[in-house]
Amino acid sequence: MSSPLSFILFIFFQFLFPSSFCSLSNSTHEVIIIGAGASGIAAFSVLAKNKTDVIILEAENRIGGRINTVEFGENVVDLGAQWVHGSKHIGYKLANDFGLITKSNFSLINYCYSNRKEIPNDLIVKFQEISMEILKCQDIQEELTVAEFATEKFKNLTSDLKVPEEFPNLLEDMLENLMHNYIAGLSAFDWNQPSARSDNEDCDENNYNWKGKGYKTILNVLLNKAPYGSDNFEPEKKILLSKNVIKIKSNNSEGIVKIYCNDSTEYKAKRVIFTPSLGVLKAKMNMFHPDLPDHKQRAIKSLGIGGVAKVFLEYSNDWFNKHRKFDVLDLIWDKNLRKSLKNFTTDEGVPWITDLAAILSVDYNPNLLYLWFDGQTIPFIENLSEEDLMDGIQFAMNQFFGHKFDIPKPINILRSKWYTNEHFLGTYSYQTIESRKQPSNKHLGEPLQDQYGKDVIFFAGEATSLDHFSTVHGAIQSGFREADNVLKSL
Template sequence: MTSSTNPRIVIIGAGVSGISCAVRLLQYGFENVLLLEAEPRIGGRVHTMPFGENVIDLGAQWCHGEKDNIVYELAHKHNLLETTGGVYENYKCIRSNREVVPESISQRLKDIVSDSLVTRQMELRNCNGSLGSYLTNKFYEALGRPENSDIDMAIAREFFENYQKFENSVEASDTLDEVSGRGYLEYWECDGDILLNWKDKGFIEFLRLITKARELANELGILEQHVLLEKRVKQIRWNRNDCCVDIKCDNDDEVIIADHVILTVSLGVLKEQQLTLFDPKLPVEKQRAIDSLAFGTVNKIFIEFPEKFWPDDWTGFTLLWREEDIDEIRGTSRAWLEDVFGFYCVSYQPKILSGWIIGANGRHMETLSEDEVLAGCIFLFRKFLEWDIPEPCNFKTSTWHTNENFRGSYSFRSMYTEEVGTSARELAQPLTIVTSPPLSNGSVASSNALYSQTRCDKPIVQFAGEATSDHYYSTVHGAVEAGWREARRLADFYGVSRNSTKEPKAQL
């Protein structure tokens, strides 16, 4: 079987982007498709696991928006989504002396930052600084208005410090001063509810949907026999004279030969491994894109208690540190707790609170023992809350940075990204080799004007994943669309009509 009639396509990374790409290629009629996944599971940064009375999502958790969101469009047809409600709006603001900020004050502070979110869409177009400097100016400008003169400045400062941590969790940045103000607008927010959850199923339900698998833990649906797990790629030799690619995996003497490689690993992995992964090294413009697009860490903490100790109408709380209290833990072994910014209720998990931690302290938390992390969290509960806090019965954190198959959570646009002047488009650009066009007599290729050419650029190494998305980076729908984009690239190269997709049968 020749490469022109049934090309050998290897997808590195069986996360959402790799899975979406593989499924689409099979639908186009390509048959020789193989996914190599370093983890012992598929899904990548979608990681749903049993916990407590149901499941939790250690990675992607919500469908963000409804309009122009392919995840919503696919899931909505099957009634898989519902609103999370006001959990991340109706939280209590609690100071480190257990003082609950009055609702009349906390709501006005929330309104100030919410107003900043609305106005910045236009004002940031002319911003030459960071998102942090912009939001700081907007917040204190609003705070100085006469109608807000009764707000205690110490409380306002504590609230704004916490709010910046929340925004860092949205961006995956360590500080908002590293986020480009103008670059922030590259992200397009889909209209509609931006916190749609997967009811009692978790985000893995989306993977079941697109692979047509009944139970993803045991079955791969239409990807059955197309996935190899625990296959970590250590080298991609991509400029062979015969227009093929050699792929070598860790602890494996076998060389996998492909006509096309589609790389869907995280930007964090590319940052760490690009100089050793590719032979020869990547072109300078590709290296520059990998270096300057930013990639950060956000982690979650799930704590289950034997019984719910909070009121039924309570959705969670954010931690407002008084200056004298935060000074007490800085410089101690519990300094990392400063960047745990809140704990919130979890849908379909009545006895669980979910905490969030960002940045360098989030990465540091991953290096600590489970006992130490849990003890730190209970310290926070007992310092901030007035209720008697029982000993937890279950505990789990995410560890996205220390896992060498991810090295972080998701991408964003930094001040350095803006300074260098690169974009996701450069990262998404494939490596090509000038070659003869594919023949039109195979099961995949068909007659097309492409074949009248005498020479063409063959995409030999392609790049997908959320970081390659121009406007939907950091999202699952961005990852899906990036996978589809690279499948279309191959379909176009082989002259396959985009309307000729078929439904491959699941191996059930």
């Protein structure tokens, strides 16, 4: 007969670890996917439809990874991925087949100068043409950093440009603006880091929004949820949240992969698909046992990942459209102001507020402004108190628009923190000159074998894409790719 203590312990452990949870933990699965971002969900969708015994372990308390749609203002906003870039890829097809997206309008782009001077319209048009020519240039014959290529190209294209005397710093300030456009697109802290040459296939210039429903809609499409599929499909039972993986062991006599989480749970699988970000791989390479092969370690170390920051401001009304409508306000910080700022600086005295590069309107959410920060101060900005962040933003708004508006304080603020979140440690990846000395994206995506020569650990995620890294559609493609590879190996 059981003792009272045994009975109490039995009840205690049943409460902590219900039977369905224990069965997932104790059994050996055909496949375990680590990470429920776009690539993990894409892989899961293929395997689940194939009736494969598959579960996902996700470190966050939600699915989506760097897709994170949240309620804010009168609708939703995307703290991570926001637009579908271009139309010649699987992401566009998945969304467009259900009529989920529509083209965003970025025709109303205005340059705003922090010294409040109105830049002549002909110069604005010329700078836009020059910037687009540099940003879209594909004919780069030698390995240069973005900074080396863009600076030289900008100097050549503006050498004969006549700038009025009242704008003595305009060329230098426009080059600074071009730098922000570059590093925003690349998620780099410094434009001396990325390579000017890239294997990324250029998307067409169109960007598509989700008609106010947010990027999370693509997850429901991938998971075959109604109205995009069957109500009978219940993926939630196979997706375990708040499961932070700390160790992966693949060489053992049982021929299985063992996965250990920081809550002391252990999972076993015949095959594993690892999908966390390049930032996580850089920080936690030692989670793999045995060690990753040298060529994969070199790929992880040489590829780049940085961060950008989004800040959403909600106002009681759309005061900012009363002067004139806009889609994007491209901010140009005057050199004298950049160098003289004493407030709104990092501990090292570097101004962080001048890394505010653009202000955008928000589709389907009329009382919101969306602020875009990029550059080396992103880690500092993410750690700022909300009060200090708002003080800097109010300063910037007054500096640029205080002579035109009585600028109110927002009633709510929401911001992203991708770089300082240990489950991401960055936004999206880019190629460096060093990474291009070997096929780094290819090496990153190659599987690991066990002691019997079987492929057992597979790698997906945007950074493993050969030609669409840094994008959601690249992540989705990689998930489909590795799911197919796993099915072939089982």
